[in-house]
Amino acid sequence: MNQPYNPAEIEPAARQRWVDEQAFRAPDQPGDDAFYCLSMFPYPSGHLHMGHMRNYTIADVITRHLRMQGRAVLQPMGWDAFGLPAENAAIARGVPPAKWTRDNIAHMRGQLQDLGFAIDWQRELATCDPEYYRWNQWLFLKMLEAGIAYKKTGTVNWDPVDQTVLANEQVIDGRGWRTGAEVEKREIPMYYLAITRYADELLESLDGLEEWPERVRAMQANWIGKSTGAEVEFPHADGRLKVFTTRPDTLMGATYMAVAPEHPLARKAAETRPDVAEFIRSCATGGVSEAEIATQEKRGIDTGLTATHPLTGDELPIWIANYVLMGYGEGAVMAVPAHDERDFAFANQYGLPIRQVIASTEGEPAYDDTTWQDWYTAKENVRLVHSGAYDGLDFQAGFDAIVDALEEKGLGRRRVQFRLRDWGISRQRYWGCPIPIIHCPSCGDVPVPEDQLPVVLPEDLVPDGSGSPLARCEAFVACDCPNCGRPARRETDTMDTFVDSSWYFMRYPCSDNHEAMVDARTRAWMPVDQYIGGIEHAILHLLYARFWTKVMRDLGLVEVDEPFQRLLTQGMVLAETWYREDTNGRKTWFNPAEVDVERDAKGRMVAAVLAGDGQPVEFGGIEKMAKSKNNGVDPAVMVEQYGADTVRLFSMFAAPPEQSLEWSEAGVEGSWRFLKRLWNQIHAHLDEAPPAALAPAALDSQALDARRKVHETIKKVSDDFGRRYSFNTAIAAIMECSNVLAKYQPGDDAGRAVLREGFEALVRLLAPVTPHFSQALWQKLGHQASILEAGWPVLDENALAQQQVTLVVQVNGKVRARIEAAPDADRDQVQALALAQENVQRHLEGMTVRKVIVVPGKLVNIVVSS
């Protein structure tokens, strides 16, 4: 009779049923109500981690909720299979990256399947398959034709010992991760994609992405960084030094020029000045990342060269400064130390003149050239001073007058500048998509003809950390020039893995098409209705995917302007960290699963010991799950122990999807207990006499209360799943309803009909989160069809009606009483009732009532004073 809840039995059975029924196959030609639900595909690192589990559970809840409403949903899965970790694994274990990657994919696919996700596995793809990456190559060639792809030099991190280019991640405190050698900046030729051509559109269409989080749109807008200003030319001995500035109004305050160490004028100065050459060399150490450059100590050197101020004719010294970036604007700035914080610090450090040219009109403290104040950069409530003919003008008038004067002399003009830079896609790495170019001694760089695609990456190489294994692979490199037929060399750089992930979502609908990159199915399914993934991708991946989509649109391959209609950025998964410190200060980290915590009578943590030896361990805070802190919890282990439904339930219940989630095994047990309780509750109900048909008119007040709770829950959960994506509160509401039904003890068939209605609703409301559990119970409740076909519970508005509502009575904003009233009671009635309350009267003694605020159905606030 009383069958215990046993996920090990019901979960495989439910999954088998869905597989047999091909329940998750999405149609090739979707109808109008079809929905494309996409998760960011995983990098096949070896094991599914909690972040993946959380991501795909969120997507699965959305998918299954819509499926139950009868909509066709495409939920695909694939593998972001190229990348650095495979090469690192190869270095560590001597296994070819291809084998390591494909083994990982096989393992992780099984793990995903054990979680019961409603994925259409027929559409699976991996970016390391030639059938996928040939289309990277094909589109790259189209971009070359269109002039969107081009070649120029770029700066990389160079490890002088390993003779290899390092990723920013591989530069630790300015040194190579394996060799410890001081990293150098090096200029090498690379291929670029002209994303800046789309800068304006990428910025402007952000406004249309109304269902994206505001913060992601803000980050992207700032990243693109459109600024309006002017370019100004400063004549010098050999030409003109061009700069971009957003503050041409401060031109009269420019006291020196600063150029990047890589600027041509810097190189020229170095020819005759060994100290300048040495300074430039010293700037070439350290990594290329912006964070590193922005936080390094500001240093500079005078080149001895000068440039002429375009309006005053003054000679300004040209300095080289390490805070000027060659990659932004012109690689040179006009320094106005009085009104730019970095120039101010630099000028004070090197004793350069500071000339105030804007003054506050709003009573700010007086200008002081030794102390920086924020108003020095203000555009409002300021006027120009010490600027000759321009004195007294405000920001806009000064801007216009000065730029007009420059234009007249041909030494400047208005201009828009973007912070966004073109996308360098060349990587000096093995495990990536080969760039389809052949270098011919006579013809130069020749694109691989379309009929010779794909350029297949050899899969049997094992990198050792130095140089590029591809460059050493003669079988790959040696080829004939497609142009002249003479011996030539293949390009050995591969593409940035962001290329692979910029369009994979367009390939799922047509992953079996060997003739074309995308087809009518892609055009029918795009755009993605819902995209879900980590907030860490808020800028780069999402921006590149948007760009790539626009390029494909302009090449006539797709019709959409934007790839992702709605975006949900999930938070990270965190866990406690525990450690012991040895006498040398070295920390050993212990997994939270091995630690026992002791608590005091109030439940506060007082001590913790390692279960293995009973000796104390220290608490290291709550941090992102990571190998380095040994605080990762393996979802597979949790699934093994509690079943997929419990793990899914906990991860959706413990935090809202956009926030970080603290993993807690005690919390997982809470979810497990809830499922067990509901399971037993429903079985107890099934053991009783069968219910009568539901007859709302004949119910007593207890039955009406129970039924109202059921329908309030249907309303809340539908809204939380469908509109708010607030899964944690939906689950809380289901738990509340289950608690209410547990207390309701019907004495008759009519009451049991309310219970039956309630349980059938709860099982279906829970189905998106705990599909196996709901599938099993739905069958036990007597239904043949799959839970996916069960339909979403329907709200009965009549069941929500209430006789009485509780209102709060406040005196001066403090709650002093509660009153019951009919929901439609009028103001005067409610006010009279409120004033009559004993505790309210006590607080009115000796006071005068000034005002009474009545918020219908909610509260009464009586404002008094003495």
Add this chain to the structure above:
RNA sequence: GCCGGGGUGGCGGAACUGGUAGACGCGCCGGACUCAAAAUCCGGUUCUGGCAACAGAGUGCGGGUUCGAUUCCCGCCCCCGGCACCA
């Protein structure tokens, strides 16, 4: 350094449009069942004072707007994400 986000009981979180702060869960305390333990069930649980009724305080810190602020505004502190070669 720059850009973005967050901070509410012992803990995770709730409060959706300015209207009862702490739903739901964890932990903890007490009780039932048991020879005992586990499991399960019942009750309590923001803090301070009080037997209680109740009173006072309270949403990172300091100010402001409002009858009323976790919610809006100004200034600060701390933590987290991104910074173009990790994905």
